[in-house]
Amino acid sequence: MHSFTEENYLKVIYHISQTEPGTVQTNAIANGLNTKAASVTDMLKKLSDKQLIDYIKYQGVTLTEKGKAAAIKVIRKHRLWEVFLVDKLKFRWDEVHDIAEELEHINSSILVERLDDFLGFPKRDPHGDPIPDQHGNFEPSAHIHLHEIAKGKTGIIIGVSEHSSPFLIHLEKLGLTIGVAIAIHGITAYDGSVELMVNAQKINVSRKVAQHILVKLEETE
Amino acid sequence: MHSFTEENYLKVIYHISQTEPGTVQTNAIANGLNTKAASVTDMLKKLSDKQLIDYIKYQGVTLTEKGKAAAIKVIRKHRLWEVFLVDKLKFRWDEVHDIAEELEHINSSILVERLDDFLGFPKRDPHGDPIPDQHGNFEPSAHIHLHEIAKGKTGIIIGVSEHSSPFLIHLEKLGLTIGVAIAIHGITAYDGSVELMVNAQKINVSRKVAQHILVKLEETE
DNA sequence: AATAATTTTTAGATTTACCTAAAACTATTA
DNA sequence: TAATAGTTTTAGGTAAATCTAAAAATTATT
Numbered sequence: 240m241h242s243f244t245e246e247n248y249l250k251v252i253y254h255i256s257q258t259e260p261g262t263v264q265t266n267a268i269a270n271g272l273n274t275k276a277a278s279v280t281d282m283l284k285k286l287s288d289k290q291l292i293d294y295i296k297y298q299g300v301t302l303t304e305k306g307k308a309a310a311i312k313v314i315r316k317h318r319l320w321e322v323f324l325v326d327k328l329k330f331r332w333d334e335v336h337d338i339a340e341e342l343e344h345i346n347s348s349i350l351v352e353r354l355d356d357f358l359g360f361p362k363r364d365p366h367g368d369p370i371p372d373q374h375g376n377f378e379p380s381a382h383i384h385l386h387e388i389a390k391g392k393t394g395i396i397i398g399v400s401e402h403s404s405p406f407l408i409h410l411e412k413l414g415l416t417i418g419v420a421i422a423i424h425g426i427t428a429y430d431g432s433v434e435l436m437v438n439a440q441k442i443n444v445s446r447k448v449a450q451h452i453l454v455k456l457e458e459t460e
Numbered sequence: 461m462h463s464f465t466e467e468n469y470l471k472v473i474y475h476i477s478q479t480e481p482g483t484v485q486t487n488a489i490a491n492g493l494n495t496k497a498a499s500v501t502d503m504l505k506k507l508s509d510k511q512l513i514d515y516i517k518y519q520g521v522t523l524t525e526k527g528k529a530a531a532i533k534v535i536r537k538h539r540l541w542e543v544f545l546v547d548k549l550k551f552r553w554d555e556v557h558d559i560a561e562e563l564e565h566i567n568s569s570i571l572v573e574r575l576d577d578f579l580g581f582p583k584r585d586p587h588g589d590p591i592p593d594q595h596g597n598f599e600p601s602a603h604i605h606l607h608e609i610a611k612g613k614t615g616i617i618i619g620v621s622e623h624s625s626p627f628l629i630h631l632e633k634l635g636l637t638i639g640v641a642i643a644i645h646g647i648t649a650y651d652g653s654v655e656l657m658v659n660a661q662k663i664n665v666s667r668k669v670a671q672h673i674l675v676k677l678e679e680t681e
Numbered sequence: 682a683a684t685a686a687t688t689t690t691t692a693g694a695t696t697t698a699c700c701t702a703a704a705a706c707t708a709t710t711a
Numbered sequence: 712t713a714a715t716a717g718t719t720t721t722a723g724g725t726a727a728a729t730c731t732a733a734a735a736a737t738t739a740t741t
Contacts, residue, residue: 244728265689278729280690285727297689297736328574338568345562353549465698486719499699501720506697518706518719 241291243344246313247272248282249291250343252302253310262299311375317343318364318371319354325365326358332365332416333407366407367398367417367453383456385433386449390425398453406451414438415452462512464565467534468493469503470512471564473523474531483520532596538564539585539592540575546586547579553586553637554628587628588619588638588674604677606654607647607670614643619674627672635659636673 241249251271255263265283269276287294291306302310320342324335352373355361362377363369369377382397396419399410410416414437424434424441431446444452462470472492476484486504490497508515512527523531541563545551551559573594576582583598584590590598603618617640620631631637635658645655645662652667665673 242727266687274728275730276689277691277731281728324571328571328578330574334570338566338571341566341568342563345559345566347559347562349555350545350549350559353551357549463697487717495698496700497719498701498721502698 240346241289241309244282245286245289245291246309246344248279248286249302249306249310250313250317252292252300253307253314256302262301264299308375311371313343315371315375316345316351318368319351319358319361321364321366322358322361322370323354326361331407331411333404333411335365336402336404363398365417366402367396380453381455382453384450385421385435385444385452385454386426386431386446388423388433388454388456390423392456393420393422394454394456395420396452397455399451400453401451406448409448410452413442413444414440415444421454461567462510462530465503466507466510466512467530467565469500469507470523470527470531471534471538473513473521474528474535477523483522485520529596532592534564536592536596537566537572539589540572540579540582542585542587543579543582543591544575547582552628552632554625554632556586557623557625584619586638587623588617601674602676603674605671606642606656606665606673606675607652607667609644609654609675609677611644611646613677614641615675615677616641617673618676620672621674622672627669630669631673634663634665635661636665642675 248268251268252263255267255271259267265276265279268283269279272279283292283294283300286292286306287300290303291309292300292302294300317339320339321335324330324338325332330338355373361370367380369380371377380397383394384400388394396415396417398417399407415421419437422436424436426433427443431449433444433446433449435442435444469489472489473484476488476492480488486497486500489504490500493500504513504515504521507513507527508521511524512530513521513523515521538560541560542556545556545559546553576594582591588601590601592598601618604615605621609615617636617638619638620628636642640658643657645657647654648664652670654665654667654670656663656665
């Protein structure tokens, strides 16, 4: 269908469009793919010819419906393979990203559907990200970032927005894993770090770390 | 490590060297990869530079120890993934070849070892081919081709030497699957077809089909 | 609005893997 | 052994994806 490289571009464009408002910039894509702006421009022309993106020179791009569907398919595969690696092959959540990055390009829709079935139609991957269904539908999780939560609130960690191994290993050590209940004690004015209770322990988390932890707030009492 | 394409060349060279005696010819490789002799020559130079093959112009190639090890690694992955697809995802044996052809290039030794463990360290793939262990060792099966068996002999089907879907579906219809006991009634002089008993039924199998069925003969009574 | 800074695009090259057509080599056989 | 058939290699070219350096366009700043 689409080349390995095209799929990576679509995926990155999709991810950026979910986090940044407006059209997606050439430099942002270059950054997300560890490549140069000139290479991105070349590929944008190609993706535009294939009607996978809407592209206006110097103005950035947006995915077309077709492009969005293709991107979501890749993301679905990535997340299903991550579940496979953790649930079945006993990998840790910090080990699976790079392998899933390769597996996501395996091209067989029947394989994806069988895998989904085998895994019991999981709704979320090991990092808490929602897994799109066959038709590309998923409920985006109503989350808030840890560094934005007001003092006194309580909630449950439902995901992370960074998947690097060092970050995840750090979280593991702090006991900040998915499903864990937390209570915010306050934010340190000096460095923006967050004071919180986890597993009956009071810990301090840097702002940088807090920015990548997604929390579902508890219904207010 | 090695590119997708390099791995495919090594794999094909290995397979040819197992079936044909002597060095592997350029044309045979081109044939096995559905490419042209000129392209093969280009790649042979590259593989030779990397010391994966011994190559003398016009004389064909042989794998070096390094090349052989790389080829066997790919074959190990291919066969393990086939077991996964059939045992876990409930694919039929005629559906798995093409998907495994993609999966075999996924690059992660820990993944392969975990998969092997998950599958219970299988010794053979769904087509009866032996699966090399971590170190590349495997017992080659002592088999004989169906068309070479003498009248009156009995045996058990232990494998096939063609993996195409039409061929395997045909075998399935005839009841000629792995583990099935057969008894040779004779060979038809006119067309070389084989008369045999399977599941208490007398059937006739064309020479072309018989050539791709591997049988383990029963100890003579 | 003019200038400076930043971003993006163009131009021209490189690498990998492939192709066709022609030349060179090897094997066959008359 | 000379001609011919078959195989393999060389020569020259294409397409995908990348790069660097320079030009062009946009955005920000006096």
